[in-house]
Amino acid sequence: MGVAVGILLVAALFLFYRFDPETQPLFPRCPFFLITGYQCPGCGSQRALHSLLHADIGTAFKQNAFMVLAIPYVFLGIYLQYLGGKLRHPRLENIFYGRWSAIILLVVIFAYWILRNLL
Numbered sequence: 771m772g773v774a775v776g777i778l779l780v781a782a783l784f785l786f787y788r789f790d791p792e793t794q795p796l797f798p799r800c801p802f803f804l805i806t807g808y809q810c811p812g813c814g815s816q817r818a819l820h821s822l823l824h825a826d827i828g829t830a831f832k833q834n835a836f837m838v839l840a841i842p843y844v845f846l847g848i849y850l851q852y853l854g855g856k857l858r859h860p861r862l863e864n865i866f867y868g869r870w871s872a873i874i875l876l877v878v879i880f881a882y883w884i885l886r887n888l889l
Contacts, residue, residue: 783823786816786819786820786823787820787823787824789820790817790820791816791817791819791820792817792820797816800812800813808887809883809886809887810883811836811879811882811883811886812834812837813834813886814833814834814837815833815834815837817830817833817834818830818831818833818834818837818838819837821833822838822841835882836878836879836882843866846862846866847866847867850862850863850866850867
């Protein structure tokens with residue numbers, strides 16, 4: 771199962787590297803944006819990933835700052851869950867993935883959602 775997930779991840783990264791989500795119909799459009807005209811917290815993530823894979827951090831940040839800033843948090847979660855990090859650093863898991871952190875993360879996501887549509 772792990773090998774299949776790895777192959778799918780490499781294939782997805784190749785697609786995002788090779789094809790620009792801005793111009794290719796291969797990538798889905800955000801239904802929330804299509805219906806309301808407002809950006810959801812995930813809008814621009816595909817384009818930001820494409821930009822990051824091309825080492826264009828500034829453009830990626832403009833397309834979806836939250837996703838770019840969340841990448842270290844995601845990698846920390848992968849380290850803790852799958853690479854033995856929670857055995858070595860159990861306190862990190864409690865701090866970054868405990869009940870209060872989930873509430874804080876939801877507040878930050880909703881704040882980003884609102885602010886990106888007001889600015």
